[in-house]
Amino acid sequence: xxxxxxxxxxxxxxxxxxxxxxxxxxxxxxxxxxxxxxxxxxxxxxxxxxxxxxxxxxxxxxxxxxxxxxxxxxxxxxxxxxxxxxxxxxxxxxxxxxxxxxxxxxxxxxxxxxxxxxxxxxxxxxxxxxxxxxxxxxxxxxxxxxxxxxxxxxxxxxxxxxxxxxxxxxxxxxxxxxxxxxxxxxxxxxxxxxxxxxxxxxxxxxxxxxxxxxxxxxxxxxxxxxxxxxxxxxxxxxxxxxxxxxxxxxxxxxxxxxxxxxxxxxxxxxxxxxxxxxxxxxxxxxxxxxxxxxxxxxxxxxxxxxxxxxxxxxxxxxxxxxxxxxxxxxxxxxxxxxxxxxxxxxxxxxxxxxxxxxxxxxxxxxxxxxxxxxxxxxxxxxxx
Amino acid sequence: xxxxxxxxxxxxxxxxxxxxxxxxxxxxxxxxxxxxxxxxxxxxxxxxxxxxxxxxxxxxxxxxxxxxxxxxxxxxxxxxxxxxxxxxxxxxxxxxxxxxxxxxxxxxxxxxxxxxxxxxxxxxxxxxxxxxxxxxxxxxxxxxxxxxxxxxxxxxxxxxxxxxxxxxxxxxxxxxxxxxxxxxxxxxxxxxxxxxxxxxxxxxxxxxxxxxxxxxxxxxxxxxxxxxxxxxxxxxxxxxxxxxxxxxxxxxxxxxxxxxxxxxxxxxxxxxxxxxxxxxxxxxxxxxxxxxxxxxxxxxxxxxxxxxxxxxxxxxxxxxxxxxxxxxxxxxxxxxxxxxxxxxxxxxxxxxxxxxxxxxxxxxxxxxxxxxxxxxxxxxxxxx
Numbered sequence: 197x198x199x200x201x202x203x204x205x206x207x208x209x210x211x212x213x214x215x216x217x218x219x220x221x222x223x224x225x226x227x228x229x230x231x232x233x234x235x236x237x238x239x240x241x242x243x244x245x246x247x248x249x250x251x252x253x254x255x256x257x258x259x260x261x262x263x264x265x266x267x268x269x270x271x272x273x274x275x276x277x278x279x280x281x282x283x284x285x286x287x288x289x290x291x292x293x294x295x296x297x298x299x300x301x302x303x304x305x306x307x308x309x310x311x312x313x314x315x316x317x318x319x320x321x322x323x324x325x326x327x328x329x330x331x332x333x334x335x336x337x338x339x340x341x342x343x344x345x346x347x348x349x350x351x352x353x354x355x356x357x358x359x360x361x362x363x364x365x366x367x368x369x370x371x372x373x374x375x376x377x378x379x380x381x382x383x384x385x386x387x388x389x390x391x392x393x394x395x396x397x398x399x400x401x402x403x404x405x406x407x408x409x410x411x412x413x414x415x416x417x418x419x420x421x422x423x424x425x426x427x428x429x430x431x432x433x434x435x436x437x438x439x440x441x442x443x444x445x446x447x448x449x450x451x452x453x454x455x456x457x458x459x460x461x462x463x464x465x466x467x468x469x470x471x472x473x474x475x476x477x478x479x480x481x482x483x484x485x486x487x488x489x490x491x492x493x494x495x496x497x498x499x500x501x502x503x504x505x506x507x508x509x510x511x512x513x514x515x516x517x518x519x520x521x522x523x524x525x526x527x528x529x530x531x532x533x534x535x536x537x538x539x540x541x542x543x544x545x546x547x548x549x550x551x552x553x554x555x556x557x558x559x560x561x562x563x564x565x566x567x568x569x570x571x572x573x574x575x576x577x578x579x580x
Numbered sequence: 581x582x583x584x585x586x587x588x589x590x591x592x593x594x595x596x597x598x599x600x601x602x603x604x605x606x607x608x609x610x611x612x613x614x615x616x617x618x619x620x621x622x623x624x625x626x627x628x629x630x631x632x633x634x635x636x637x638x639x640x641x642x643x644x645x646x647x648x649x650x651x652x653x654x655x656x657x658x659x660x661x662x663x664x665x666x667x668x669x670x671x672x673x674x675x676x677x678x679x680x681x682x683x684x685x686x687x688x689x690x691x692x693x694x695x696x697x698x699x700x701x702x703x704x705x706x707x708x709x710x711x712x713x714x715x716x717x718x719x720x721x722x723x724x725x726x727x728x729x730x731x732x733x734x735x736x737x738x739x740x741x742x743x744x745x746x747x748x749x750x751x752x753x754x755x756x757x758x759x760x761x762x763x764x765x766x767x768x769x770x771x772x773x774x775x776x777x778x779x780x781x782x783x784x785x786x787x788x789x790x791x792x793x794x795x796x797x798x799x800x801x802x803x804x805x806x807x808x809x810x811x812x813x814x815x816x817x818x819x820x821x822x823x824x825x826x827x828x829x830x831x832x833x834x835x836x837x838x839x840x841x842x843x844x845x846x847x848x849x850x851x852x853x854x855x856x857x858x859x860x861x862x863x864x865x866x867x868x869x870x871x872x873x874x875x876x877x878x879x880x881x882x883x884x885x886x887x888x889x890x891x892x893x894x895x896x897x898x899x900x901x902x903x904x905x906x907x908x909x910x911x912x913x914x915x916x917x918x919x920x921x922x923x924x925x926x927x928x929x930x931x932x933x934x935x936x937x938x939x940x941x942x943x944x945x946x947x948x949x950x951x952x953x954x955x956x957x958x959x960x961x962x963x964x
Contacts (some may be wrong), residue, residue: 197617201610201613201615201618203611204610204612204613204618204812205608205610205613205812207608208604208608208816211606213601214619216600217597217601220592220781222599224589224592224782225583225585225588225589225893226585226588226589227702228588229585229588229589229893230884230895230896231585231884231885231887231888231893231894231895232888233581233888233893234585234588234893238926261648263647263648263651263783263811264647264811264812265647265815266800266801266802266811266812267651267811268646268798268799269799269801270799270801270810274800278604291801292800292801292802292810293799293800293802293810293811294801295801296800296801297800297801299800300800302672369715370647390797390812390813396638397604397814397816397817398608398812398813398814398815398816398817399647399783399814399816400783400785400819403629414686414925415650415651415653415654415655415677415681416650416654416676416677416680416683417650417654417676417677417678417679417680417681418650418656418676418677418813426650426654426676426677426680427647427648427649427650427651427677427781428588428648428774428776428782429591430647430781430782431782432592432781432782432783433781433782433783440612444623458918498612500614500615500617503615504615504616504617509609509613509615509617509618510615511613511614511615512614515880515891551741
């Protein structure tokens with residue numbers, strides 16, 4: 197199986213597996229226990245927190261380890277959502293964990309539109325305009341890169357606009373971390389990340405909570421994470437997450453390695469565009485690993501199953517919404533017609549994917565397109 | 581190091597490690613992804629849910645996998661806490677994750693006292709009396725066995741009283757599961773458990789949510805767990821938790837194995853009582869693994885450090901409250917004087933602990949007591 201669904205989850209990398217096993221063997225005690233052997237786990241946890249903070253150009257005390265980005269989003273947005281007479285401003289293509297946790301309380305939620313297809317980005321000028329209007333939001337939440345299209349926002353400009361307006365800025369960095377260097381994300385007041393999106397284990401993630409976000413609290417019931425998130429710390433998972441990030445950063449900070457991967461994606465795009473496929477999202481700013489493909493014909497599950505038969509794992513957009521009948525909210529936000537959106541398939545490579553993987557995928561797509569065209573030609577009945 | 585801190589956390593058992601590695605190798609895809617290889621992970625997750633439900637005599641759809649019992653407690657009590665003009669009734673010795681999540685919102689929280697030392701249990705008759713009074717609580721939360729003392733509540737009677745009063749009953753089963761058979765816990769409307777307390781990995785737990793608890797929702801942002809808890813499912817962690825439970829149940833359901841362990845604990849108790857030690861909690865109903873020891877002299881951290889030097893890991897009560905200056909809330913609830921409570925140390929064995937471990941611990945305690953007596957005799961200054 198050639199795996200092109202890395203935006204849904206990634207295989208556990210060797211460094212993460214080793215770190216998890218080592219921690220489970222040697223550092224499994226409760227870091228809150230009072231004897232020296234447990235204190236060593238506390239120190240190891242502190243070291244992991246410092247290393248992650250280093251990657252994020254943050255202070256260690258800004259890091260809260262969570263069970264993943266969904267919990268981290270709920271921690272931040274759940275808090276803001278519970279405040280009356282506040283408005284939260286969120287981008288139109290945010291992940292459901294941002295949108296739904298923003299909408300979980302009594303705060304008002306305003307949606308900031310994205311530029312229409314072919315773009316999908318938040319326009320910083322539009323954001324600045326909105327921040328000058330009333331009511332001034334208590335929080336802005338805009339993602340770094342979209343999980344379905346891979347479109348990258350101009351986080352530097354967004355952070356500047358928010359800072360000028362003195363509105364805290366939360367940035368969902370789930371799809372960015374492990375694919376791009378930190379860059380302008382250091383300027384966001386809050387960041388969310390999830391280990392299993394960059395080679396770490398499932399069930400671990402983090403929030404970086406800058407001072408501008410105020411005093412936030414997630415799960416109650418223990419003094420862990422500076423009193424902000426109760427529950428015994430999952431040190432083996434945390435150690436594995438940090439090991440995975442360390443490993444991913446080595447590729448991500450290698451400009452040549454990334455340029456090569458961008459070229460593979462471009463060559464793939466050239467071929468499929470030549471076959472009549474559209475692509476959702478920005479041409480100018482997109483992750484090197486993601487293509488949201490808009491086939492000229494064929495319903496999306498038909499594409500997924502045909503590609504699976506040929507040994508390729510691709511998705512129909514966000515894994516979280518799989519099985520839902522409705523078309524993707526992301527594609528709706530881009531103004532892509534429903535009929536087109538219902539054909540959309542998401543291709544997301546990983547660090548280990550090769551040029552020949554991309555080319556083999558293009559070959560398979562070409563064959564399937566020919567098959568579907570031939571099958572659909574004589575009859576108008578859609579077969580699955 | 582002879583480890584007597586199993587109530588804080590347990591080492592990962594071999595079965596759990598194997599299950600985690602196997603799942604991380606073979607079943608790491610996102611169970612929500614649409615291709616057949618991901619559907620196999622979905623089926624494996626369904627099978628794990630069914631197996632856990634089987635252990636709990638529950639329906640699979642009642643299980644919500646979480647990152648641990650703290651999240652599970654917050655899921656249930658956070659929901660009830662947000663309701664205005666409701667009262668939640670919780671036992672006086674509940675874990676902070678129950679107490680603090682109950683107190684996190686606008687609902688009123690009533691504390692139900694426990695029987696004083698030497699007991700520590702909720703009296704079902706007192707509960708029944710309280711449930712006949714106004715305001716009638718919207719929820720009762722009473723733990724199966726206490727994390728500090730090991731004292732076991734009469735869950736069967738408590739469940740009956742709650743059922744008669746038609747008030748839903750949530751039971752924190754964290755310290756029970758993996759130490760006792762399910763028994764009367766099947767009658768609770770809700771159960772909470774945490775994998776790392778019974779040989780599973782950290783960062784995984786569950787809630788069993790019976791229909792009487794109503795429609796509860798934790799983290800927002802995905803349709804996972806029947807829409808009740810968003811976030812990519814941690815299948816490797818879940819598989820490891822179920823493997824650990826399966827393994828623990830084999831011991832727990834072996835009445836002879838448990839009786840043997842109870843006898844080891846009793847022999848230890850006999851010896852330390854002979855040395856002038858008190859024991860907090862019930863004589864009649866206590867986990868076979870837990871002793872909350874009340875030394876006749878010596879501050880608790882002094883005991884912990886002396887025992888650590890002799891190779892024993894014991895705790896000062898709940899790991900969650902370690903480092904807090906105040907004495908244990910549990911011991912306060914039992915009416916144990918502060919001066920006595922400040923000497924308390926918690927001893928909690930595991931399935932693998934042997935009779936000679938218990939006896940070696942008693943030997944060490946005897947030596948340390950002699951040392952401390954000799955040291956403290958000539959001067960009244962307390963040395964640490």
